[in-house]
Amino acid sequence: MKGFVLGGTASGVGKTVATLAAIRALENAGHAVQPAKAGPDFIDPSHHERVAGRPSRTLDLWLQGADGLRRNYARGEGDVCVVEGVMGLYDGDESSTAAVAEALDLPVVFVVDASAGMESVAATALGFRAYAARIGRDIDVAGVVAQRAHGGRHADGIREALPDEMAYFGRIPPNDDLDVPDRHLGLHMGDESPVPDDALDAAAEGLRTQRLAAIAREPAGAAEPNGTGRPVEPTDDDRPCVAVARDDAFRFAYPATIERLRERATVESFSPVAGDPLPPCDGVYLPGGYPELHAAELAESPALDDIASAAAEGTPVFGECGGLMALAESLTTVEGETHAMAGVLPADVRMRDRYQALDHVELRATRDAPTASTGTTLRGHEFHYSDAAVASDARFAFDVERGAGIDGDRDGLIEHRTLGTYAHVHPASGAFDAFLDEI
The missing domain is CATH 3.40.50.300 (P-loop containing nucleotide triphosphate hydrolases)
Structure with a gap:
């Protein structure tokens, strides 16, 4: 092309x-x-x-x-x-x-x-x-x-x-x-x-x-179109099901991410903002977006309670940026209104008037997590106007080698088999293959 x-x-x-x-x-x-x-x-x-x-x-x-x-x-x-x-x-x-x-x-x-x-x-x-x-x-x-x-x-x-x-x-x-x-x-x-x-x-x-x-001209360098270089898994009836939040609060998912998930799993979309319950699934992906603009609807949504229950039962859950915010204890808007969120991760998130981070990031896993094993690195990017106050006993999955993360040095709050990060990653990083392997 x-x-x-x-x-x-x-x-x-x-x-x-x-x-x-x-x-x-x-x-x-x-x-x-x-x-x-x-x-x-x-x-x-x-x-x-x-x-x-x-x-x-x-x-x-x-x-x-x-x-x-x-x-x-x-x-x-x-x-x-x-x-x-x-x-x-x-x-x-x-x-x-x-x-x-x-x-x-x-x-x-x-x-x-x-x-x-x-x-x-x-x-x-x-x-x-x-x-x-x-x-x-x-x-x-x-x-x-x-x-x-x-x-x-x-x-x-x-x-x-x-x-x-x-x-x-x-x-x-x-x-x-x-x-x-x-x-x-x-x-x-x-x-x-x-x-x-x-x-x-x-x-x-x-x-x-x-x-x-x-x-216009053809690009240099031959490339196979497969998204990560891994062989595409054959389709069969035993593929896992991943529930993916897709609505005005969860809008920031790369097309390549959804493509990769569909290559290896059945993808079921649902809308927490519209009040959809969490569909039956083996894993949950909450992309970034604008939860701060829909905090009241999310606080009333049965989906957040369903996600909390699924997380407590050991279902792998991965939330990126807006997904992290929805998995937290609470979300306070820039107007000062506080709304209860899923309560899976021990953090209270507050919106700020100016951006808190804007950069490419590199994370090194300090423990096994749903998107990376201990010692491996992930590259991504962060852009957010919120910050998160975390509990003193909170557990982190990553040290930040570049970027801001959650507290300047660490990112990836982890609880049960649930991970929430401020970093957005691309499927070329292998993070979503690791997530699917976790299921």
Whole structure:
């Protein structure tokens, strides 16, 4: 599957809108588009999925390694992949947009805010292209999309200033309807505040679709599409059942995670917010999300009582970030309202006004846990506005070698066969295979 990467000068330059416009333009031209996102993001991919009609792939070298990244790319469907970058092109240490583009050998279409410049847009793009050689990266900045650019003389000035070796891929005109509202963890999700179709169509019309399709190329390095490199288990009637919470409170699950679970188990989705009981199962997965926005509904949900009972009986339960919050004793919202949660893990969680952690993380297991055995390491990422006050006798499964964890040094509260972490992990880490082996 051919592809290209949309990189930018910085966060907020309009990469998400440019990505959505490129997806729409290519789809309108008859292409089957596979969206993807560089970096550990759940929100931008929800907008990709709404426009493309298929889940967005996560491409992160820290979470997956180069082989895992290539495998996840290879699992995509379509004839062209549009990869949205993260932050600025070179930002993000070991898994910057540039690093992802280099690992796949995909060209970069550079998104520049042109609202207050013409020739300077070309100068900016040339500077970013030259910087790759300075730091020894093999990055092909193939051309420019001018974000927030007017037509006429403005667009002509940008196009004429570009050197022959850099293509002009079009412009996205200023339009307030293209602005997506945000909140504490980023933009609203794609189904909450979708970009209006007429605004997206207008943005897509400004792009040079044939040039975008022509610049896409096959990635470097052969990769088998299997998600973790482990053989896919044969299906049979004895496969375990994993209950997965999926609703507005538990939204942050990578598509590859659900795919891996389905390869080895039967997946039963349920909605604690809607009052669903826990379905009969052999294991429970609670992804991250926004439990703080639905704390009252969760406090009344029979699902949390069911999960507490299942955990006490020894059923493996894994909660990531929002899942950790739901497994705690209580959750206090930023408004100061305290709600009882499942009470499986000895912690009281409180929301804060600013984020408490934002980073890639590395954890080393200090005891056997549902996602890792003693001495092994897991890589993931954390982004949360809550903190957790834990009991003095709380048991932790991991030492934090990078990141903040729960108390700065440790992560992974463990009780019975229940594990709650602030870290989100990708199936390429092997964590979900270990979880399924635990069942």
